[in-house]
Amino acid sequence: MTEMLRGEYPRPQLVRADWLNLNGVWNFEFDDEAAGEREKWYEHPSFSRTIRVPFCYQSKLSGIGDPSFHDIVWYHRTFTVPTAYQGKRLILHFGAVDYECKVWVNGRLAAIHEGGHTPFDADITDLLQGADNSIVVKAVDYSRDAALPRGKQYWEETSAGIFYTRTTGIWQTVWIEPVHDLHIRRIRLTPDIDTNEVSLQAFVQGWDTRAKLHLKSVISFAGQVVSEDSFSVTGKDEMRRIRLHDFNDHGLGRWWSPERPNLYDLELTLLVDGEVVDTVASYFGMRKISIEDGVVLLNNRPYYMKMVLDQGYFPDGLLTAPSDEALKKDIELTKEMGFNGARKHQKIEDPRYLYWADRLGLLVWGEMANAFRFTETYAGQITREWLQAVERDYNHPCIVAWVPLNESWGVTNILVSPAEQQHALALYHMTKSLDMSRPVISNDGWELVKTDLVTIHDYEWRKEVLADRYSTVEQALQAKPGNRWILVPGYPYEGQPLLLTEFGGISFQKGNQEGWGYSGASNEEDFERRLADVVQGALASPVLQGFCYTQLTDVEQEINGLLTYDRKPKIPLEKIREIVQGR
Template sequence: MTELQRRSEYPRPQFVRGQWMNLNGEWDFEFDDGNVGEREGWNEGSRPFSKKIQVPFCYQSELSGIADTSFHDVVWYRRTLAVPAEYKGKRLHLHFGAVDYEATVWVNGKRVAAHEGGHTPFHADITDVLTDGENVIVVRAVDYSKDVTLPRGKQFWEEKSAGIFYTRTTGIWQSVWLEPVAETHVRRVRLTPDIDRNELKLQAFFGGLPAGAEVSMRATITFQGMPVTEDTFKVTNETESRTIGIHDFNDHGLGRWWSPEKPNLYDLQLTLLVDGQETDNVSSYFGMRKISIEDGVVLLNNRPYYMKLVLDQGYFPAGLLTAPSDEDLRRDVELTKEMGFNGARKHQKIEDPRYLYWADRLGLLVWGEMANAYHFSETYVGRVTREWLQAVERDYNHPCIVAWVPINESWGVTNILVDQQQQQHALAMYHMTKSLDMTRPVISNDGWELVKTDLVTIHDYEWRREVLTERYSEVDKALSARPGNRWILVPGFPYEGQPLLMTEFGGISFKKSDWEGWGYSGAANEEDYTKRLEDVIVPMLKSPVIQGFCYTQLTDVEQEINGLLTYDRQPKIPLETIRRIVEGR
């Protein structure tokens, strides 16, 4: 395995400390199909496991070294750890980027963490259970392969992929790392830019505040290495808020606002002091960016902005949900921009933070979407709500994220048209998301059967240019069309003048590799494919009512061959041809 495939980059780019230890790489591994591991004491760490796995790749993937796609819902991991001498005197936090679906962690036989949710991070302070010399970390992961009330995204509940569903991910699939922190430290920050007031609202959350000591934090903001401002304030509570003026350029072409065209980022250095002595130092960044809706128009930084998104499933042939390398994530952002798109809708996946980092750095709008379940139950409601809360908290600071999508195409709420309980759930997800984040629009049920929503978003795989041109010539025609034989808005939730966006369309299949598969319509050759792209994209660009679109999709995925790129990221027609069509040239 190469160093790139080992995923050696810092896993949490929005909140960086200088000291950390990468725990990716080879771990001992075992299937527990009889679910006997806990009863037999596997968590104590002395039992040898029969397999090796390359973390953070799931056992179903080629890069894991196992590549077994059959059902194994209970799996175990084990590795040893020697703590570096320079970490002595610090609190040691063991971090997991994501483990699908439930995880329990033991260190030296003592349970240190339990977490539910397959797409969100967790950590444990393991300081007090460590010993000198070799320590043993054991992880038990439990998936529920056939449970369709589980938030699972595109992971199929049958053994072989089919239709729009793909190979499952079980266990660790994002990076694992160890981080030393001081007793008194910054736990996290919440950064809210306000371009209208030229201010940054900083909320900081602290751990281990000492009694009787004087604690303060210094926030230093720079732009491209040049000082912008510095603010020092006292810390007396576990949460402190501060509004910092950004006395800097703004509009009139000289601005430092963030956009896909000018992805300007400010660097933020946070230094925590106890009685004048530095105890913690964290690097972060932010973008001065505003997404809003005024008089039924989508605005970016107070100017009308047409979103040209591509649907991105975030799957890779050798790693499935896990990119083989950080460079692969960066390249997906670059390819998206090279084709003329200014954004991506990450579909049914809470994406790796490294992807969001590159979207921030390179300039790409991102719609953050929950990985949905498929059937409704009260158990599902609890699961999806808890995990969505964690997802919004994790990704709140990224300037690239400009919309939240808690539910897609009535997945998990299949009877929302007529079932008031399911309508109330969609409303609850909408309002809960708004209660966490008032700065971004929220789509209650992307595609159709919307309840209360900030954007009216439509999925329509019609391929005839003349039909699309007529259908989206007026708002009333668009709302009454019912593509897929679905209501756009649930009866009782009237249209309130929200912007209309076409957030799934196209899906043209074109076989350009060894993969066999399907699409929503098919092209015979490159010339036909080019014409079919024009036939679906041109009506969106010329529509007087559509304010943005999301083309399906970036890449082929397993049995789907409706990508602009093959599964291994090779363009099906020249990138410049796609760019010309997307830009309307």
């Protein structure tokens, strides 16, 4: 088991120097008869297949490439504890496993988790048996369950329409890190550009009143220290506001934006009775997203969002990018085409994508993977997973909006159902309770209840119709594209900014991939003209404060991307950039 896949550090917002990557070849088995747990496969695993983790079995990169239904799958591998880790607590991490899973170490249960897009971990120290140890994972998906938070994953074996191949099981990095009994569990960083301060909240695992704990923070910019602080830790979490004594305005300072993605580095050291027991590295951006007098502001200045819809799928890896470089390249291509943001559609994206968006400068709307049918069980599942997603991604400066629901997915009767309206309201208010620093969109596209932005999906392809439809706020709200109310009756417009967050979707076949789009182009010249028409129609509006073009790439049967599925531009990037920039 020496093959290493996706070897980059998987948690860029909380980095430790020592860690053990468990990606690579694992033993694997389908369990179509649901016999594994009854027969205690976790005690003496003997599986007939292998799989390349972290790629799901449906993907080519897994080495299996089987798109058929296998709702229960099992994984097994052994690992050796490095000598240097002895005397430490060992934490086993999973980036994401779709959808439910159980984890055993040496035949003993270590973890249970629900939710296909969010991380979890387990302290496995007391389950270890010397240097050589065994991990078994059982993952359960529910391929046909339309009430499961699943995003774009189709409930049929063959993808169709706007839905794609499913992901079952492990699809993000698996890894182990050694820590002290007392260690930093997570941190929460909140910038305030108005006071030039950053709020630092550190959560300590294993906090003990008998120990004397101190936390030392060092903040630097471009290698130069700008702040050092040390303070006592008197509870399970400790918070400080730290002043940054540097110049930060008039375009010359260190605020974060897509045009100037400035980042501060942070090193935190935890000391127990004067002895260093934990050191982690992180970073943050001094950035503010706000709304004043109905206008979207970035760093207290009006900012027009030019975004692209990004499904985050890859031909050979599906939800899992083949490499860290592939994630970085998607952001570079997005920026080269003149966009300043991306709406990650129906996917809680890999943290490495957010890392590169932070580093390279790209606004990101963080969106939940939705279900398609409302039930009480669904309401609990999506709420729990969304809480985990917001917690995981809170520190990323690139994220400037939260989207818990999209196009009434999971709340198909929200227009007339008080229960579904209350569900959307609950997600909105819960998200606001966790994060007051970013706008929240209650139901992107249409049938919005309480919301910070009014966001509209409209695939009209005629420039003159778009220009007229969005010539005034009143016309925009009355248009009902797709024959849908923009706001649910009883939830009046309150002066929020208007954005066109899905439009375009022009299909153009470039290469052998066949498929569909919302309107069609016959050749490169026609595609360029149609693209210019819809973008110019949006830019001509005096009331829209941003747009999101559908979409970045072709995906499976959809050929409405600006790029092909293998990331080749359909027309020159500079032509797309000229259109997006309005030149």
